[in-house]
Amino acid sequence: DIVMTQSPDSLAVSLGERATINCKSSRTVLYTSNSYNYLAWYQQKPGQPPNLLIYWASTRESGVPDRFSGSGSGTDFTLTISSLQAEDVAVYYCQQYYTTPWTFGQGTKVEIK
Amino acid sequence: EVQLVESGGGRVQPGGSLRLSCSVSGFIFSSYWMTWVRQAPGKGLEWVANIKQGGTEKYYADSVRGRFTISRDDAKNSLYLQMNSLRAEDTAIYYCAREYCSGDGCYRFFDHWGQGTLVTVSS
Numbered sequence: 001d002i003v004m005t006q007s008p009d010s011l012a013v014s015l016g017e018r019a020t021i022n023c024k025s026s027r028t029v030l031y032t033s034n035s036y037n038y039l040a041w042y043q044q045k046p047g048q049p050p051n052l053l054i055y056w057a058s059t060r061e062s063g064v065p066d067r068f069s070g071s072g073s074g075t076d077f078t079l080t081i082s083s084l085q086a087e088d089v090a091v092y093y094c095q096q097y098y099t100t101p102w103t104f105g106q107g108t109k110v111e112i113k
Numbered sequence: 114e115v116q117l118v119e120s121g122g123g124r125v126q127p128g129g130s131l132r133l134s135c136s137v138s139g140f141i142f143s144s145y146w147m148t149w150v151r152q153a154p155g156k157g158l159e160w161v162a163n164i165k166q167g168g169t170e171k172y173y174a175d176s177v178r179g180r181f182t183i184s185r186d187d188a189k190n191s192l193y194l195q196m197n198s199l200r201a202e203d204t205a206i207y208y209c210a211r212e213y214c215s216g217d218g219c220y221r222f223f224d225h226w227g228q229g230t231l232v233t234v235s236s
Contacts, residue, residue, distance in 0.1 A: 040222040042158075049208050049226035050150075050158065061224065093158055097221035101174050102148075104158040 002027050002096050006105035012113040019081040021108045023094035028074045031098065038098035041070055041079045044107075045090045053092075054079065086112065115139040115225045117209050122230030129199050129234070135192040135209030135227055143167070143187040146212035146219050149194050151205035152229070159205075162194065163212065163221070177203075199234045206231050 003026040013019040029038045037057035042050035052061045054070035057077055067082045081088055089112060094105040121133040135147070148163035162173045162183040171183050182195040192209050207230055210223035 038220070042223075049210075049229055050223070051226070052213075052222065052224050055213065055220075055222050095158075095222060100172055100221075102160040102163075102221045104160070107157045 001101055002029065002099060002103050004094055004096055004103050004105040006092075006094060006108045008108060009106070010109040010111065012111045013081075013084045014113045015086065016083050017113075019084050019088070019110055021079040021092050021094075021110070023072075023077040023079070023105050025075045025077075025096055027098075029096045029098040030074045037073050037077070038096055039070075039072070039077050040095045040097060041068075042093045042095065043088075043090045044093065050093065081110070084110070084112070115211070117211065117225060117227035119207065119209050119227045119230040122207065122232045124233045124235060125199055126236050127200060127234055130195070130197045131199065131232060133194040133196065133207055133209075133230060133232070135194075137190050137192070137209075137211070140211070140225075142185075142190040145214055146221070147185060147192045148210050148212055148221075148223060149183060149192075150208045150210055150223070150226075151203075151232075152208070153202075153205045156205075161207070164192070196232070199232075201234050204232060204234050 005024045007022045039057040041054040044050045058070040069080050071078050091107045091109050116138045119135045149161040164171045164183045180198045184193045209227045211225040213220050213224045
């Protein structure tokens with residue numbers, strides 16, 4: 001199985017400041033035949049199901065604010081919230097869809113400082 | 114509007130069975146792979162099983178293979194998860210989710226989720 005490891009487990013950021021979440025996979029999720037990274041990011045607010053933010057490591061889902069961005073390739077990925085808003089308080093998960101079983105990171109909790 | 118609504122959760126004793134349902138609307142159900150993801154209380158997300166259009170392919174996490182069965186009824190726009198030989202560690206919120214499909218294919222990430230149904234396995 002591909003193990004997804006996120007860091008940090010939690011972080012507190014002031015409103016308007018940048019939040020950065022890292023995700024590392026135990027094996028590459030870069031599919032060389034199409035040069036796509038099979039990596040997605042989700043946001044989960046308390047009491048709600050996850051919500052897709054980013055796929056192909058850097059493509060924003062429709063309707064997702066542009067303060068959310070994804071980067072990285074191969075085994076190392078980053079989700080950045082450029083200017084944290086109060087509504088961004090949530091747990092964020094990365095997920096690889098390169099090979100079964102499809103696996104998630106353990107989650108990173110983002111709070112307001 | 115895409116909607117997925119799970120039902121069938123509840124409390125069951127270890128070794129018991131439960132059948133979850135997911136009723137969908139707002140999209141052509143028969144055109145999509147569908148999946149079940151679970152989340153134990155206060156824990157992270159775990160993919161459980163998925164099923165291809167038409168039900169011709171099914172895949173399971175090792176933790177549930179041989180105990181859980183995923184199925185679908187395209188005429189009823191419904192997805193199911195039959196859970197047998199339930200264990201305490203199966204206690205979780207179970208979400209059904211739609212897998213992403215575009216013009217160039219379908220991929221195993223999830224663009225729409227239901228609100229989930231809670232399964233509690235306890236004596």
